[in-house]
Amino acid sequence: MxxxxxxxxxxxxxxxxxxxxxxxxxxxxxxxxxxxxxxxxxxxxxxxxxxxxxxxxxxxxxxxxxxxxxxxxxxFQLPHHLLKNLRKIxxxxxxxxxxxxxxxxxxxxxxxxxxxxxxxxxxxxxxxxxxxxxxxxxxxxxxxxxxxxxxxxxxxxxxxxxxxxxxxxxxxxxxxxxxxxxxxxxxIPDELNAIEKENVRYEYNNNKVLIIHPAFITYWKGQHLALKAVDLLVKRGVRNFEIWFFGEPRSKQDYKYFKKLKQFVRSKNLEKQVFFKGFSANIIDEMLKADIVISTSVEDDPFPTILLEASMIGKPVVTTDAGGSGEIVKNGETGFVVKKDKRELASALCELIQNKELRDVFSKNARDRFLKEFxxxxxxxxxxxxxxxxxxx
Known part of the structure; x- marks a missing residue:
């Protein structure tokens, strides 16, 4: 042409x-x-x-x-910022x-x-x-x-x-x-075959189910919702898991939010379950260690790349029904798509934590779906x- x-x-x-x-x-x-x-x-x-x-x-x-x-x-919208930005453009x-x-x-x-x-x-x-x-x-x-x-x-x-x-x-x-x-x-590119998969969990206690939440620390990514679900699980006696948060705050507002998250963890005595790992330059390598990947956006996310990456490496996902998440994760086939509700989130996590066979089925389905669709x-x-x-x- x-x-x-x-x-x-x-x-x-x-x-x-x-x-x-x-x-x-x-x-x-x-x-x-x-x-x-x-x-x-x-x-x-x-x-x-x-x-x-x-x-x-x-x-x-x-x-x-x-x-x-x-x-x-x-x-809240900031109209004066919108007008200022428009003038710049x-x-x-x-x-x-x-x-x-x-x-x-x-x-x-x-x-x-x-x-x-x-x-x-x-x-x-x-x-x-x-x-x-x-x-x-x-x-x-x-x-x-x-x-x-x-x-x-x-x-x-x-x-x-x-x-x-x-x-x-x-x-x-x-x-x-x-x-x-x-x-x-x-x-996204299929990087699974190029990744060194041997001993990816060498630094982790294999007796516990590992949940990874990859997202920068900000309110709309819903880390607070994940923590509330974790609190419910612990109260129900489900403790054979850890959740690792990868990401950092990027603004003053985000740092205030992060401070509240850490205060919540301390107040609920969740230090044995919750770990904030900071930014990772290679998040796919980190997600390879996971048994479950979680996304808890409380505002719509058009088409979350992190869910594509989880699908690419064959990880079962629990995600809130936020924007295009449900177009990536097939509910009941490659993971669970739940409402922005701590009880639904906790129930979905509990089912996967306690059922390795289901995790394995979701994992295979996620990988197959990636190859066909994404x-x-x-x-x-x-x-x-x-x-x-x-x-x-």
Whole structure:
């Protein structure tokens, strides 16, 4: 194909959405498109793309402020931060318009919200710089009804197609934009065969069931819910387990939350069950030690990568029904999907703690499901089929 494609990502660092951007870039590269990449900064993503000889330009995106804050378990929007962030992005619009006018791509692939906002502000202010099919890859929720309305009624106006990472995310959109929506579940590399699996539990007491909770320490990841379930289990006499929390707080608010978590552990005498292990640069190696992987998000998570990784290494999962979690974990087949309720969570954990045969069945099913649905090959097939559908419209 001789079509010219521009791939836009607001940062050059390495996160969940950037991993998908990297995979998408490789898919486009394989199909023979003439590729150009525009990044908002340098970083790991930049280096990885450069090593594959991509044509990369840098347009420095500004640092943005948090748009919301959680107080006493409730999320509050910060409109003044939203407006401030919007003004920062608008500054780039003329430079972006000039870039597009000169390049004249046939396809513009926008990754993440900042890229979408920049494209909208550019077209709204200066007009369309070129005739291109515009695709936005959506990885996250709008945390309020007003923000969802603004997204659907305003920012998607100049977009031809939206790729959503889960059905749950797609269902958040208004009917007005449903015809633009395509669901493509993410995939991840199959690293299981490359991992050294011998003696992965050498540092652990094999007589206890090991539960691992991998997530940065913040309220919406629900570590408090996990601790309440642990407290219930201990009160019921279930003590033949440990739970290891991997992750660290990232903001002042998160550190306050972390302090409360540790206070709860002390007040309930859970020190023999609960261990905070901090950040791990290689969380998959840590999860290999686990008998059970747990995810306890109390707010919607579009399509948690950590659950894909647990599936990839064949670990049974207990997860709250938060966003796209139930599209990864098949309830009663590869794990349990429960309400955001400490009793349901404790019951699901108890069943797996006390039933090794069930853990083994879930483990095999999880690995089989990964190979069929969430491998790189499966993702590549879905993405190319979706791209063909978009271009045929």
């Amino acid at each position: 001789n079509m010219k494609v521009l791939l836009v990502n607001p940062v050059g660092e390495w996160g969940g959405a950037e991993k998908i951007f990297f995979l998408v870039s490789q898919i486009f590269q394989k199909t023979g498109f003439e590729l150009y990449v525009l990044l908002g900064s340098r970083g790991i993503l930049y280096e990885k793309l450069r090593n594959l000889n991509f044509n990369i330009s840098i347009m420095n995106f500004p640092d943005l402020s948090e748009n919301s804050i959680v107080i006493a378990g409730r999320r 608008k500054i780039l619009s003329k430079k972006f318009w000039d870039y597009l006018r000169i390049l004249k791509p046939d396809i513009i692939y926008l990754n993440n919200l900042r890229s979408l906002v920049l494209y909208y502000e550019t077209v709204r202010t200066y007009g369309k710089p070129c005739e291109a099919v515009v695709i936005w890859h959506e990885h996250g929720y709008q945390r309020s009804i007003i923000r969802q309305l603004i997204l659907d009624k305003i920012y998607l106006k100049f977009v031809d197609a939206v790729i959503c990472v889960s059905k749950h995310l797609a269902n958040k959109h208004l009917k007005d934009v449903q015809q633009k929506l395509y669901v493509v579940h993410n995939g 491998s790189i090959l499966a993702f590549e097939k879905r993405f190319l089929e979706t791209l063909e559908s978009i271009l045929r419209r």
